[in-house]
Amino acid sequence: MRKIFLFLVLFCLLTAASYAAPCYGTRMPKSKQFFSGAQTHIIFKRYLKDDHGKLRSAQNFLLVSYGIYDWLSLDLKGGAGNIKQHPSLSDEVDYPSAFAGGYGFRIKLYDRKETKMVFGFQHISVHPKKVYLGDIKNTAVLDDWQFSFLVSRDFFKVTPYVGVKWSEIDYIHWVDESRKRVKSDRTKNIGLVLGLDLSVTKKVWFNLEGQVFDSEACAASLNFSF
Secondary structure (H helix, E strand, O other): OHHHHHHHHHHHHHOOOOOOOOOOOOOOOOOOOEEEEEEEEEEEEEEEOOOOOEEEEEEEEEEEEEEEEOOEEEEEEEEEEEEEEEOOOOOOEEEEEEEEEEEEEEEEEEEEOOEEEEEEEEEEEEOOOOEEEOOEEEEEEEEEEEEEEEEEEOEOOEEEEEEEEEEEEEEEEEEOOEEEEEEEOHHHOEEEEEEEEEEEEOOEEEEEEEEEOOOEEEEEEEEEEO
């Protein structure tokens, strides 16, 4: 219990400034099994390269994961999200929520006793509504990519996990019909992942996750197995 308490304290401190695409954790569906859920993902701050400033985003998803094999799962999501982009030398531009979706996979590398190791890939794409600044149409898309490696340990109803990840966010921006793709700050591509699964029943659980160093954000989801 002391280890769980210390982990929760550390988790709360770090999720005040954390994130990119959620890693989902190490709980994976078995072969031909489905998981579903609802997730909120908030990016508080992600720096863009050069003088392009930073961006924020809030996203809400319905989740579906399917076990292709016991060691391989396909993760899909769909919902809505916004983008708030703040250039270095001008006011923030707010793009209201519209379609957002994502996909990914996880591979179970190790599963013995209470310990698991999982490698994952996740991608999120956000397509908010257009905005007009004066008579000029502005359109934006956020593409969020990451690879992760997680290690977890079961403690009764709580499964904390820790890991590392590589991530990148692309901000694609149109001014009328002129398109430009801006990469995130490449000095901040490597992040630390901290999260936990908290079981309510054998088939219902909460997932909480935070990441530091590459982005600042957090995610939470309620999940069900079938």
